[in-house]
Amino acid sequence: MPRWGMVIDLDKCFACQSCTAACRMENNTPPAGPDQTGDGRAILWNEVLAFVEGDYPKTQVLLVPRPCQQCDNPPCTYVCPVKATYKNEDGIVVVDYDRCIGCRMCAVACPYQVRYFNWHVPEWPPALRAHLNPDPEVAPRPKGVVEKCTFCIQRLRHAQEKAAAEGRPFDATDYQPACVQTCTGHARYFGDLDDPNSLVYDLSHSPRAFRLLEEMGTEPKVYYLKQG
Amino acid sequence: MDTVISSASAHETELERAVMNPLRHTTRWFWMAIGVLAALVVLLLVVLIRQWVLGLGVTGLGRPVYWGIYITNFVFFIGISHAGTLITAILRVTNAEWRRPITRVAEAITFFALILGAAQILLDLGRLDRVLNVVIFGRFQSPLLWDVTCITIYLLSSTLYLYLPMIPDLARLRDRMAPAAAQVGGATRSRLRNWRYHLYRIMSVGWHGSAEQHRRLERAISIMAVLIIPIAVSVHTVVSWIFGMMMQPMWHSTILGPYFVVGAIFSGIAMLFLFMTLIRKAWGLERWIGAKQYDYLGLLLLVMSVFWAYFTLSEYLTTGYGTLVHERHVLQAKLSGEYAPWFYAMLFLNFVVPFAVLIRRKGRTPAGTVIASAAIAVGMWIERFTIIAPTLTRPSLGYEKAVYTPSFTEIAITFGSLALFAMLFLLFFKLFPAISIWEVEEGEHIAAVKRKAEELMAQPGPAIVATSVAGGPAGVPAGVPAQPLRNME
Numbered sequence: 001m002p003r004w005g006m007v008i009d010l011d012k013c014f015a016c017q018s019c020t021a022a023c024r025m026e027n028n029t030p031p032a033g034p035d036q037t038g039d040g041r042a043i044l045w046n047e048v049l050a051f052v053e054g055d056y057p058k059t060q061v062l063l064v065p066r067p068c069q070q071c072d073n074p075p076c077t078y079v080c081p082v083k084a085t086y087k088n089e090d091g092i093v094v095v096d097y098d099r100c101i102g103c104r105m106c107a108v109a110c111p112y113q114v115r116y117f118n119w120h121v122p123e124w125p126p127a128l129r130a131h132l133n134p135d136p137e138v139a140p141r142p143k144g145v146v147e148k149c150t151f152c153i154q155r156l157r158h159a160q161e162k163a164a165a166e167g168r169p170f171d172a173t174d175y176q177p178a179c180v181q182t183c184t185g186h187a188r189y190f191g192d193l194d195d196p197n198s199l200v201y202d203l204s205h206s207p208r209a210f211r212l213l214e215e216m217g218t219e220p221k222v223y224y225l226k227q228g
Numbered sequence: 229m230d231t232v233i234s235s236a237s238a239h240e241t242e243l244e245r246a247v248m249n250p251l252r253h254t255t256r257w258f259w260m261a262i263g264v265l266a267a268l269v270v271l272l273l274v275v276l277i278r279q280w281v282l283g284l285g286v287t288g289l290g291r292p293v294y295w296g297i298y299i300t301n302f303v304f305f306i307g308i309s310h311a312g313t314l315i316t317a318i319l320r321v322t323n324a325e326w327r328r329p330i331t332r333v334a335e336a337i338t339f340f341a342l343i344l345g346a347a348q349i350l351l352d353l354g355r356l357d358r359v360l361n362v363v364i365f366g367r368f369q370s371p372l373l374w375d376v377t378c379i380t381i382y383l384l385s386s387t388l389y390l391y392l393p394m395i396p397d398l399a400r401l402r403d404r405m406a407p408a409a410a411q412v413g414g415a416t417r418s419r420l421r422n423w424r425y426h427l428y429r430i431m432s433v434g435w436h437g438s439a440e441q442h443r444r445l446e447r448a449i450s451i452m453a454v455l456i457i458p459i460a461v462s463v464h465t466v467v468s469w470i471f472g473m474m475m476q477p478m479w480h481s482t483i484l485g486p487y488f489v490v491g492a493i494f495s496g497i498a499m500l501f502l503f504m505t506l507i508r509k510a511w512g513l514e515r516w517i518g519a520k521q522y523d524y525l526g527l528l529l530l531v532m533s534v535f536w537a538y539f540t541l542s543e544y545l546t547t548g549y550g551t552l553v554h555e556r557h558v559l560q561a562k563l564s565g566e567y568a569p570w571f572y573a574m575l576f577l578n579f580v581v582p583f584a585v586l587i588r589r590k591g592r593t594p595a596g597t598v599i600a601s602a603a604i605a606v607g608m609w610i611e612r613f614t615i616i617a618p619t620l621t622r623p624s625l626g627y628e629k630a631v632y633t634p635s636f637t638e639i640a641i642t643f644g645s646l647a648l649f650a651m652l653f654l655l656f657f658k659l660f661p662a663i664s665i666w667e668v669e670e671g672e673h674i675a676a677v678k679r680k681a682e683e684l685m686a687q688p689g690p691a692i693v694a695t696s697v698a699g700g701p702a703g704v705p706a707g708v709p710a711q712p713l714r715n716m717e
Contacts, residue, residue, distance in 0.1 A: 040290025081372035082365040102354015104294040119285030143283040144354030
């Protein structure tokens, strides 16, 4: 089984946030509006975080796109009381939206805050509503459940089905999440971390490679290449 | 509305009369108090329905502060529920006689606190309609399941532990409140009006006070007393572990389990003081809930305050002395950040005030303990809040410092829940005696026997002299206390 992982090159990323926008369009996350966003209600499965240190003119800014880290040792899955969230056989941490009781313990447990909660019944302005992704896997979630980045698992399923329909073996390069596909700076890479011939294998072993909060032992599968 | 009382054969002791008085008569003040509390409960229901319809967005919560006031309330109420266990179980097991007049109030606090605590968790769920998933799909790897299990066991045991010692009292009420028709024989008085009699009759399960029944009851209560202590300890330990098991700064602490248990007993005794003083004043029970209860329980509260302060010092000194970055951010939030006023208020209310009041004997009175307990009740709520909010506003990734401003909904639900707690408590004691009559009588009997034994032991020489051997005046009836020897010579 491929161990799906992502590498994000922080030298190439210039924080255009196309990845965030593409993720929203692919996965039907509802827009929160400026007021609700100020209250921390925005649902952005992929978010670009700004780490700012120092004062102008000596500010140091690090802009980091942050999807779900898809940890191999995910603290969020241990605490779910009903096993609504678990690491599936593809190594992707998924949420069963029909089972989730909305206790938000997983959201509190995640050290990266990649989990989002539906505080209201989700709504879309008419322009966005007309362009919702019709895929049933990403049907809009109801109020009161937790959701998060799934490495666009619906694309994985489609790629596997397509390969089967075409009678050829499924190849890891057949599938990539929307953020990786859209990245304007070609800063995001995706593939099988265990395949010694894959690009992500090489990059994840690069001396520039690091992971967020590595000391916590969560074993995230999203690697970053150091800036500068 | 007075209940019909069979006056013919009743000879009531002063204790019985005092304890049953509120069951017979209801004053204007009571209805006014219930009215005020009921108004708050109605507010609670209205905002709750609104939250149910609109979603948890009506709260002040937001990422990353996914837990806030409701979880604070949950921990607070479960903490208070330790009032009953300490008093009734531990003091029973250690044979502390002074517990007798306050066991009923303590056990009632536990019962209602657990119900309100569980309610707080339920109203915090995003999908309350799916709560049964916890039963159907529950997995024990999750600390929340440990919570559900332990709290359910504790609720069932506490209900039993409240009910069992009430049986003899319920039987007494049944006997005292037997409808007049039964006495007169054949009168067609409507029995529906005497619903209380029927309630007591059913609940007293045929108790008639025989030695055998007493033996069985004492045995059952003793077993429950011993069992309920580890259950109660487990409850607040697993409540602490919904924080302690998670890798959030200043939560992942090994001390959390014992810290919460100490805090629970601490806040439990404080609540007990508040409610027992209220009941004592309102129901006129000053003679039985007296100086001894306030003195000894006050000493216990003082000890718990010192204990709590010791754990707090240990936690904060250890965190502050180290250089772990994520923990230091949370610590700074409490010591010098926006949570500093809360933190210092907590120290003042939980340690400074109780210590100052309770260290002196003159402070361990109804007035003094109410001041200390009110301070502790507020202080311990703040303690729960300052455990939850500062950590969540400073996530380890450290790219933001969030702000949590509770909304009107959360504040209304908090005060509404407290009002509901008080209202249920008052209504309960309108129906059931606030003092365990038989236990106090048993205590008085034991005390009288002890006094008598001490008296007899204090006399020099053979203490018991039969009247015939002593050669006293002829015709002295048997059963007259023996004359002291010196009068014989």
